[in-house]
Amino acid sequence: MSKIKYITLIIVTTFVMGVAFPVGKVGLDYSTPFFLMGLRFALAGGILAFIVRKKPQPANLKMWGKAGLIGLLQSAGVMGCAYYSMHWISSGESSIITCTNPLLVIVLGTFLTGAKYRGRQWLGVALGFIGVVVTFGLQLNFQAGMLIGFLGAIFFAASTLLIKQWGAGFDMTVLAAYQMLAGGIALLLLGAVTEHPHFTFTPMSVVVLLWLIIMGSIVQFCLWFYLLRSGDPAKTSAFLFLVPVFGLLSSWLLLGEKVAWYVGLGGAFICVGIFLVNWEGKARSGGRLVRAQ
Numbered sequence: 313m314s315k316i317k318y319i320t321l322i323i324v325t326t327f328v329m330g331v332a333f334p335v336g337k338v339g340l341d342y343s344t345p346f347f348l349m350g351l352r353f354a355l356a357g358g359i360l361a362f363i364v365r366k367k368p369q370p371a372n373l374k375m376w377g378k379a380g381l382i383g384l385l386q387s388a389g390v391m392g393c394a395y396y397s398m399h400w401i402s403s404g405e406s407s408i409i410t411c412t413n414p415l416l417v418i419v420l421g422t423f424l425t426g427a428k429y430r431g432r433q434w435l436g437v438a439l440g441f442i443g444v445v446v447t448f449g450l451q452l453n454f455q456a457g458m459l460i461g462f463l464g465a466i467f468f469a470a471s472t473l474l475i476k477q478w479g480a481g482f483d484m485t486v487l488a489a490y491q492m493l494a495g496g497i498a499l500l501l502l503g504a505v506t507e508h509p510h511f512t513f514t515p516m517s518v519v520v521l522l523w524l525i526i527m528g529s530i531v532q533f534c535l536w537f538y539l540l541r542s543g544d545p546a547k548t549s550a551f552l553f554l555v556p557v558f559g560l561l562s563s564w565l566l567l568g569e570k571v572a573w574y575v576g577l578g579g580a581f582i583c584v585g586i587f588l589v590n591w592e593g594k595a596r597s598g599g600r601l602v603r604a605q
Contacts, residue, residue, distance in 0.1 A: 318543070322551045325535040329411075330558025332528040333403040334566040335520055336395050342517035343510060345395040346503030350496050351511065351521065353387045356529035357493030360485065367483045370490070378478050379490040385471035386533075387495020392502065393464030400457025402569050407559030408444050409461030414549040414589070415441050416469035421545070425473065436588025440553040443581030446574055472545050479541040488533040550589035553582040 339348050370376045394410045401409075415437045421427040479487065503509045511517065539548050557579050563569040 318539070321535055321539055322548070323554070325532060325539065326551055326554040327558050328527055328532045328535075329552075330407055330555045330560075331562045331566075332524065332532070333394070333398075333407040333559045334563040334569075335523055335528065337398050337403040337563075337567065339517065339520040339524065340395070340398060342512040342514065342520070344503060344507040345398070346392060346499050346507055347509035347511065348521075348524075349387075349391050349395055350498075350500035350503050352496065352524045352529055353383075353391070353492040354496030354500060355521075356525045356533075357383075357387075357489050357491070357496050359525070360489035360530050360534075361493060364483065364485045364489055367486050369486060370482070375481060376490070378474070379482070379487055380494040382471050382474055382478070382487070383491035383494030383496075384498055385467045385474070387492050388498040388502070389467030389495075390464045390471065391495075392499055393460050393467065397457040397461040397464070401461065402563065403567065404556070404560040404563040404569050406457070406461050407563075408556035409458055410464050410468060411552040411555040411559075412441060412444060412462065412465045413468040413472065413552050416465055417472050417545055417549045420469050421473055425477075433589050436585045437550065438585070439581050439588065440550065440585025443553065443578045443583075443585060444556060446578035446581055469549075472540060472549055475537060475540045476545040479537065484537040484541055485534050488530075488537050492529055492533060547589060550586050553586060557582065 336348070342348075343351070370379060390410065394406050397406045397409070418427075418429055418434065418437055422429070475487075500509075511521075560569070
């Protein structure tokens with residue numbers, strides 16, 4: 313993949329991810345969190361599964377299980393936690409916490425897969441995390457919303473590593489379809505047990521749901537899975553630090569959530585962190601240096 317194509321797809325994907333937070337929060341005015349996310353992913357997964365029905369399907373029960381597990385982590389775990397956290401924190405804050413994923417990818421990748429990254433890559437991730445903290449206004453209060461959002465970030469990192477490890481065995485659009493379907497069904501069941509699920513039909517609620525299904529799910533996940541399979545997961549995940557920037561800006565535009573001066577400073581840290589993680593793109597594996605794909 314050319315650098316121009318890679319960067320373009322990364323910008324589009326992270327922009328769509330960021331905007332999904334305030335759009336989803338608007339949707340919470342018309343539905344409960346788990347039920348809204350369940351509708352989003354079940355419908356998106358069903359639509360995409362129909363579209364890709366003629367592509368190679370999972371060959372055996374084990375592959376179906378892998379797709380289901382990724383769905384439980386990626387769609388149900390990540391987005392369920394992110395949107396449930398908005399009971400306590402803003403959509404911009406939720407996007408910031410969820411997208412600490414790049415740091416966790418390198419930490420989990422180091423301990424679980426034996427991957428070893430250069431010092432400057434660790435420095436880049438650290439600077440990116442500092443940027444997140446600065447963007448948050450240096451006020452990370454350990455409340456329920458933040459802890460739930462951070463749990464979502466852990467799910468995000470785990471699913472990222474699994475997609476990289478297992479993705480080669482799937483057509484990525486097929487994997488995107490079935491993981492969304494699995495996650496959506498899990499969220500609908502969770503909503504039935506823990507909520508009084510409802511969805512109020514209005515022109516606005518329908519527009520929000522359609523945007524979440526088409527752009528926020530089908531387009532977003534197809535692009536994201538393609539990028540993960542095409543490159544190093546830590547390198548690609550580093551760009552997720554852009555999601556909070558887009559999330560905060562779109563939250564300001566759509567919801568009127570305040571954006572302070574330190575957001576710009578935090579954004580500068582984030583950009584430097586992304587540059588350091590991706591510069592040369594080398595990782596140390598198996599005792600020798602290899603260039604990240």
